[in-house]
Amino acid sequence: MIAETVCSAVSAAGLGIAVVTAYRRRFLAAARIAAYSLVPVGLVMTGVVGWLSDTALSPTAWAGFGVLAGAWLLFATTRAVERRRTGAGAGAAAETGSIRAGTTAPASSTPALRQGQRKGQAQGQAQSQGKRPASGDDFSDIEAILKKHGI
Structure with missing residues (x-):
């Protein structure tokens, strides 16, 4: 009974504010306030x-x-334990070739970057000497990456 009385009082106060707002010729705002006060x-x-x-x-x-x-607490706990277990087994999963979602193989792109850096240094030296690198050398780092991933 108290909740109904409080809601009625809030609505009456809101309608009073809407009337005052309409008196100030702000009809759009008054209509919006009246709508909120009727809820x-x-x-x-x-x-x-x-x-x-x-x-x-x-x-x-x-x-x-x-x-x-x-x-919810049980669900969250089991989720955390499951994530912790899959995080610990990521190295074994990467070795077998089945990588689960959310895990990455450790240092998977490091060798490709090192090869690319060496090729880039060799190309920079060849260009500084006025020689053009062979056309096969342009894509050798890409080929190495694709071979590494079995493509």
């Missing part, structure tokens, strides 16, 4: 406020929330 009365009329107040004061409802919290 609590509508919730009281549909019974939502009574249902919420019964739920908030019910020990059974709070016990249900406790059970839901416990279920």
Whole structure:
């Protein structure tokens, strides 16, 4: 009963503010304020406020929330343990060739970068000497990466 009274008072105050706003010739804002102030009365009329107040004061409802919290805690814990286990087994999964989502092979691109750096240094020296690198050398680092990945 108290919740219904509070909602009615809030709606009455909102409608009063809407009237004052309309008196100041801000009709669009007044209509918006009136719409917001009618929401609590509508919730009281549909019974939502009574249902919420019964739920908030019910020990059974709070016990249900406790059970839901416990279920969520169990779910989160099992998820964390699962992630920790897959994180520890990432090295073994990378060796067998089956990499799971979220894990990466350790230092997978390091050799390709080193080869590319060496090729880039060789090309830079060849260009500084006025020589053009052979056309096969342009794509050799790409070929090395593709061969490494079995493509």
